Amino acid sequence: MQHEADAIQHSPAWIYQTTLVPAIFAKWASVVADAAGIKSGQHVLDVACGTGVLAGEALQRVGSLGSVTGLDLNPDMLAVASSLAADIHWQNGNSENLPFPDGVFDAVVSQFGLMFFGDKVKAISEILRTVKPDGKIAVAVHGLLNDIPVYRSLAQIFKTYIGENAAELMNEPFCLGDPDQLRDIFVDAGANNLNILKTTVLARFPDLDTLIDAELKG
Template identity: 50%
Template sequence: MPDSMLKAQIESASAYERLFVPALFGQWAPRVANAAGIAAGDRVLDVACGTGVLAREAAQRAGPHGKVTGVDPAAGMLAVAARLAPSIEWREGAAEALPFPDEAFDVVVSQFGLMLFADRGLAVREMQRVLAPGGRLAVAVWNEIGSNPAYKDEAALLEEIAGRRAADAIRSPFSLGDRDRLAALFVAAGMTKVTVDTLEGKARFPDIRTMVEADLRGWLPVTGVVLAEDEIAEVLVGAEQALASYRAPDGTVAFAVSAHLLTGRKSHDTESATAA
């Protein structure tokens, strides 16, 4: 990768860590770690680790006798993750082809990545493969967009100004809101004791412009949607009215978010579980 491209990725990842982790993602890391039952001495894999907020939480719980590894396809994300937690092992790789041997981990966790994987079924089978028999898994995904109304309103504004493709980029992280469909992915991979709980959280941004511009300049280009500057300016102006109900008196933005947290285990009898 050219140095200029890596530098741009690192800058984007640094912005992600600075803004999105405290505003949106950080609150879920303890909840996912609790659901996975991460304990001292565990070998833990964080799939689609990003800048490592969940891996860092796991490392605190696994302690000095455990081992935590984060894997992500984005070199920039991993560079920031390594800077923040150099004691954790960071590996570049795709969820659909995890670069680890069979049964290498006691726990596999992932938060807010599964919805975006190119082949979700293959990714789940890979998570199952690298788990030791009896191993534990916990995965968080966003609920449907109707249960996350701030993003539903943002998508509607984008569709009006920038078109369907831009709006669908905002909607895409909410594509696994169907609990039965989510559970079926893991059951099909041979996981047992699969449960799905729906949890509520709170997003907090400094202001409406920061929230929306981060999506327009950060998230949309990742999906291949690059808006012209005049479109961005129009969306930002429109957002002040469209999202006004989420603005607090001090100008900050706070709104409820909803996610599913799936847990499961790998059977001790892996052949039987797969056959079933």
């Protein structure tokens, strides 16, 4: 058990949990949960749950009468998630082929994962399939890189000092920042009654070195 705990705390997933989650992703969990209208007694799915910060927020809201499932393709992320929250059902799986029946969740959420899915339309169609007819989905993506000064500058630094490949990797999380492109994905997946909101949340790292280290290792 100690060996397993040591392995978790030296993994990229643990770096993600201890740097990027408190600086960025924890601040978004309540925003996404609000958008999905998560409330007591509901059954909620978090797709691409990572280390579980949004799933944890959902669990607080559904209480003992509800349930939360967190799904991720990365077993290291799930190992960290399960070490932090035992009351959530953690499931290894692919967002493009969700291992759940039709219409079983009151709400399906996904926080900053859609940008990395291979078939984004298929993933959204799967999310739509698993939510109840009267349920809600809420998916968060980053805005455009050019609209986020610190990451725009960081991408340029990576390009200059590390190389073009590093700069391209920095661009990937911001690939769905165009609202029209995002809307097209949801429409192609069969979604209707769409509401695209632009929200700003302040990210705060202890210092620049922590930010750069997190992006390189997390």
